[in-house]
Amino acid sequence: MVRTKIIRKPVPPQRGSSSPTSPLPPHPWQFYRCRVVHSGTGEVLDEGLAVFFKGPRSFTAEDVLELHVHSGRAVVSSILGALACLPYCRLAEPGEFTRRAFSAGHMDLTQVEGIHDLINAETESQRRVALQATAGQVRDWLSELRTDIIKCLGYVEALIDFSEEDIEDGILDDVKLRTDDISRRIREQLSNFKRGEIMRSGLRLAIFGPPNVGKSSLFNFFAQREAAIVTNVPGTTRDVLEISLEIGGLPVVLADTAGIRETDDVVERIGIERAADRIDRADLSLCVLSLPEVIRVEGGVVHIDLPKELAGKTSFKHNYVLFNKRDLLPAKVADEVVAAIEKLEVEGAWAISLNTGEGTKGFIQELETILRARYNVMSEDNKESQVLIGNARHSTHLETALEFIKAFRDTCDGDVMLAAEELRYAAQSIGKITGEIGVEDVLDVIFRDFCIGK
Ligand SMILES: Nc1nc2c(ncn2[C@@H]2O[C@H](COP(=O)(O)OP(=O)(O)OP(=O)(O)O)[C@@H](O)[C@H]2O)c(=O)[nH]1
Numbered sequence: 001m002v003r004t005k006i007i008r009k010p011v012p013p014q015r016g017s018s019s020p021t022s023p024l025p026p027h028p029w030q031f032y033r034c035r036v037v038h039s040g041t042g043e044v045l046d047e048g049l050a051v052f053f054k055g056p057r058s059f060t061a062e063d064v065l066e067l068h069v070h071s072g073r074a075v076v077s078s079i080l081g082a083l084a085c086l087p088y089c090r091l092a093e094p095g096e097f098t099r100r101a102f103s104a105g106h107m108d109l110t111q112v113e114g115i116h117d118l119i120n121a122e123t124e125s126q127r128r129v130a131l132q133a134t135a136g137q138v139r140d141w142l143s144e145l146r147t148d149i150i151k152c153l154g155y156v157e158a159l160i161d162f163s164e165e166d167i168e169d170g171i172l173d174d175v176k177l178r179t180d181d182i183s184r185r186i187r188e189q190l191s192n193f194k195r196g197e198i199m200r201s202g203l204r205l206a207i208f209g210p211p212n213v214g215k216s217s218l219f220n221f222f223a224q225r226e227a228a229i230v231t232n233v234p235g236t237t238r239d240v241l242e243i244s245l246e247i248g249g250l251p252v253v254l255a256d257t258a259g260i261r262e263t264d265d266v267v268e269r270i271g272i273e274r275a276a277d278r279i280d281r282a283d284l285s286l287c288v289l290s291l292p293e294v295i296r297v298e299g300g301v302v303h304i305d306l307p308k309e310l311a312g313k314t315s316f317k318h319n320y321v322l323f324n325k326r327d328l329l330p331a332k333v334a335d336e337v338v339a340a341i342e343k344l345e346v347e348g349a350w351a352i353s354l355n356t357g358e359g360t361k362g363f364i365q366e367l368e369t370i371l372r373a374r375y376n377v378m379s380e381d382n383k384e385s386q387v388l389i390g391n392a393r394h395s396t397h398l399e400t401a402l403e404f405i406k407a408f409r410d411t412c413d414g415d416v417m418l419a420a421e422e423l424r425y426a427a428q429s430i431g432k433i434t435g436e437i438g439v440e441d442v443l444d445v446i447f448r449d450f451c452i453g454k
């Protein structure tokens with residue numbers, strides 16, 4: 001057998017050894033200690049472990065020999081070189097293992113895309129979402145949806161094939177209710193898509209505010225290094241600075257921006273325009289203000305005046321405000337600031353000092369909770385059950401399916417025959433996501449970005 005011969009060539013039995021080394025034929029799904037040798041020269045290249053996966057119960061559904069060797073570059077390249085000398089052996093193309101598994105029907109396209117995302121996952125949430133797709137939860141949700149559409153199609157076709165008298169009353173009304181429910185489920189997933197996008201590309205969080213309030217100090221606090229220049233000169237930051245980090249398990253692209261103020265300085269003005277643009281494009285913005293500059297004490301009561309020009313730039317109601325430099329206030333005033341903050345109409349506000357670290361722990365904890373609740377649909381409670389569409393290809397086909405279902409609803413009271421076509425197209429759109437229909441044209445695009453060895 002060619003297969004067994006090939007398996008034995010790089011890992012021949014060790015003479016004089018009592019350990020069980022690759023018997024002929026090898027027992028599947030068992031690890032064997034082995035010496036990996038060059039079949040031409042007989043040179044031992046490394047010592048490791050070999051395991052034989054017998055098809056079809058293997059990842060690709062084919063027979064697979066897996067070698068576990070030391071990871072040094074020289075070891076790996078000498079072994080790959082030796083294997084390439086064997087007949088029938090060559091290096092796999094990027095994504096070839098997954099592509100073979102897909103061709104063998106071991107996975108659908110959503111699982112393939114899940115593997116790609118899992119390999120590239122940089123944060124906890126990305127890992128979770130990708131794993132869900134890999135485990136087939138996206139596929140299951142879609143196939144249930146497609147089955148339901150096909151069921152509706154079946155009822156409509158029955159209406160067409162048999163005369164009204166032979167059919168129970170209210171069949172069409174029932175189909176209408178069912179298609180409405182299908183549309184609702186699709187819409188729900190599409191609204192999750194935006195949040196899914198954030199998990200894939202990172203939540204854009206922009207820090208903004210007047211000059212010299214501590215925006216860059218906050219940026220450095222998140223980065224845990226001196227990523228931005230901090231000085232006591234107002235207008236220090238000119239350009240937009242960005243770093244990628246993780247807050248509460250969510251991927252975040254954090255931006256530090258120039259302090260917003262009226263200025264005649266040409267360079268600073270450009271920086272402020274860039275800041276405004278970055279704030280507009282942000283998913284969420286965090287306004288930093290200096291407490292001594294915004295508080296007013298009247299009759300012993302502390303008031304906070306939010307700067308109007310900033311409020312005009314971006315609504316405070318939909319943003320978060322960080323009152324910094326709390327250490328510069330007298331202790332009594334600092335305590336009363338909390339009550340004044342509660343009166344503000346903002347979604348979240350904190351009084352902290354980036355210099356002393358006061359209040360920073362609570363701020364981070366609360367910010368994490370807010371971000372998780374707002375953007376992470378995979379919360380701790382429902383992460384197992386919730387399906388998430390986090391892929392532009394999926395959402396495009398879902399949107400198309402939704403349009404076809406809408407077209408069905410608009411026409412089903414007239415020509416049922418034409419309306420049935422719309423349902424057929426809707427089912428096809430769903431089938432395109434999992435790869436059941438029209439798969440060839442998308443395969444190359446999907447596998448193009450895969451790494452070698454997967
Ligand atoms: N007392 C005190 N000073 C602070 C605090 N946070 C920052 N600073 C100081 O405030 C000054 C300005 O800090 P930056 O972080 O550069 O402020 P910025 O908002 O980025 O300033 P621009 O880039 O000019 O808009 C620096 O001297 C910081 O050391 C704080 O909590 N308390």
Ligand SMILES: [Mg+2]
Nearest residue numbers: 215216236237
């Ligand atoms: Mg700055």
